[in-house]
Amino acid sequence: MIIRLSKEYDDIAAIHDALYTYNLSKTGEDRIDVHAKHEAEAEAMLACDESGKAHGGIAFHWQNDPRRVFLDYFFLDDTLRGGGNGKYIFEQFLARVKAAGAVRVDLTTNTFQAPGFYQKMGFRIVAGEPNPVRLVPENIHYTMQKEF
Numbered sequence: 001m002i003i004r005l006s007k008e009y010d011d012i013a014a015i016h017d018a019l020y021t022y023n024l025s026k027t028g029e030d031r032i033d034v035h036a037k038h039e040a041e042a043e044a045m046l047a048c049d050e051s052g053k054a055h056g057g058i059a060f061h062w063q064n065d066p067r068r069v070f071l072d073y074f075f076l077d078d079t080l081r082g083g084g085n086g087k088y089i090f091e092q093f094l095a096r097v098k099a100a101g102a103v104r105v106d107l108t109t110n111t112f113q114a115p116g117f118y119q120k121m122g123f124r125i126v127a128g129e130p131n132p133v134r135l136v137p138e139n140i141h142y143t144m145q146k147e148f
Contacts, residue, residue: 001085003092004046004054011044012036012059012073019075026112028134037072045096047080047089055080058093062102069097071107074114090121098148105146111139122146 006012016036024031039061046057056076060069071093076086097105107123109115110131119125123144131141 001080001088002048002050002052003057003089004048004052006044006046007042008044009036009038009042011046011054011057012042014054015044015046015057015059015073015075018056018077019073022075023110023113027136027139039072042072045089045093047076047085049079058089060093060097060105063106066103067101068104068106069102071105074107086117087121090117094121094146103148107144109142109144110136111142112136115142115144118144118146 013036020034023029036059041062042059043061044057044059046054048054057074058071059073060071062068063070074090076089080086094105105123107118109118110133112133112135115125123146125142126145127143128140131139133139
C-alpha cells in the first residue's frame with residue numbers, strides 16, 4: 001500500500017462516499033443525498049495500490065484552540081482489509097498529525113464501525129449515547145479522543 005496525501009475535496013468526498021455506502025450496508029438505513037463537509041484545513045491520506053488507484057483512506061481537518069485534528073472519515077475497501085493495512089495507515093496518520101503539532105485527535109464512531117480498533121490505537125471513549133439504527137438497534141454512537 002502506498003499513502004498519498006491530498007487536500008482535494010474530491011479525494012475527501014470519495015472516502016466519505018465509500019464509508020457512507022458501507023454504513024448503509026450495516027444499518028439498513030435508506031440512502032439520502034449527503035455529501036462530505038467542506039472543512040477548512042481539510043486533508044486526506046489515501047491508501048493506494050501500486051497503480052496509484054485509491055482504495056480508501058483517512059480524511060480529517062485541523063481545529064484550533066488547542067491545535068488538534070478531527071478525524072472525519074476512515075475507510076478501507078476489501079482489497080486492503082486484513083494484513084495490518086488499517087493499522088499501518090492509521091499509525092502513519094497519527095505520526096503525521098503529531099509531528100505537525102496536534103495535541104489531540106478527536107473522532108466519532110458507532111458500535112457497527114470500529115470502536116475496538118480505535119481503542120487499540122490508543123483512543124479512549126469520552127462519551128457514548130444510544131443511536132439505534134434499523135439493523136443495529138443496540139448501536140451506540142461514541143466520541144473518542146487520543147491525546148499526545
